[in-house]
Amino acid sequence: NAGVMQNPRHLVRRRGQEARLRCSPMKGHSHVYWYRQLPEEGLKFMVYLQKENIIDESGMPKERFSAEFPKEGPSILRIQQVVRGDSAAYFCASSGQAEETQYFGPGTRLLVL
Amino acid sequence: SQQGEEDPQALSIQEGENATMNCSYKTSINNLQWYRQNSGRGLVHLILIRSNEREKHSGRLRVTLDTSKKSSSLLITASRAADTASYFCAIRGLAGGTSYGKLTFGQGTILTVHP
Numbered sequence: 001n002a003g004v005m006q007n008p009r010h011l012v013r014r015r016g017q018e019a020r021l022r023c024s025p026m027k028g029h030s031h032v033y034w035y036r037q038l039p040e041e042g043l044k045f046m047v048y049l050q051k052e053n054i055i056d057e058s059g060m061p062k063e064r065f066s067a068e069f070p071k072e073g074p075s076i077l078r079i080q081q082v083v084r085g086d087s088a089a090y091f092c093a094s095s096g097q098a099e100e101t102q103y104f105g106p107g108t109r110l111l112v113l
Numbered sequence: 114s115q116q117g118e119e120d121p122q123a124l125s126i127q128e129g130e131n132a133t134m135n136c137s138y139k140t141s142i143n144n145l146q147w148y149r150q151n152s153g154r155g156l157v158h159l160i161l162i163r164s165n166e167r168e169k170h171s172g173r174l175r176v177t178l179d180t181s182k183k184s185s186s187l188l189i190t191a192s193r194a195a196d197t198a199s200y201f202c203a204i205r206g207l208a209g210g211t212s213y214g215k216l217t218f219g220q221g222t223i224l225t226v227h228p
Contacts, residue, residue: 031214033214033215033216035216035218041220042201042218042219042220042221043156043201043203043216043218044218045215045216045217045218048214048215055214056214056215058215059215091155091156093156093216101146101158101161102146102158102216103158104148104155104156104157104158105155106154106155107154107155
């Protein structure tokens with residue numbers, strides 16, 4: 001049973017470009033969470049999704065950021081018109097039920113030049 | 114904020130010694146989880162302890178939870194150099210609350226175990 005998969009593992013973008021981060025949850029998991037980690041800090045919640053639904057997006061910036069988890073395929077975190085402050089590690093986690101353990105992927109490290 | 118806060122921020126010990134890390138939080142919780150992160154890597158889940166539990170063990174790990182004091186501790190016994198990592202506590206809010214699904218992480222404790 002493969003774990004949570006994220007790609008790409010590293011992503012370099014220039015200011016103003018778009019970044020697309022992908023997350024495939026563990027098999028059988030329908031709950032997906034995105035977190036952001038700045039250097040030397042803990043993880044900060046961004047968004048919680050179930051298939052085709054956004055359950056909680058309270059941690060996601062109102063502008064430039066969007067997330068989806070379609071019926072088929074991976075969850076996507078999209079950052080439009082990236083700025084240097086978006087440079088961080090973005091982690092995806094999944095769980096079978098909302099109250100269960102969240103299993104994390106290896107993360108995508110975004111660097112904005 | 115219900116953010117978990119950990120102390121110490123950094124801990125340096127010798128191999129074979131025990132390491133204790135503490136986590137405090139502010140709100141009622143459904144459960145509390147401890148994670149480990151090696152430098153530049155993803156998070157590895159260690160232990161989940163529910164609000165109605167007081168203590169759990171897993172190998173060399175022992176976690177306690179005191180909901181009256183809103184605090185938890187992670188004890189690693191007989192530490193090894195390979196235990197060197199950052200350790201985070203994360204809390205999950207009560208069912209039905211606005212923070213139920215997400216985990217709220219502390220800033221972490223950086224543990225260094227010297228051979």
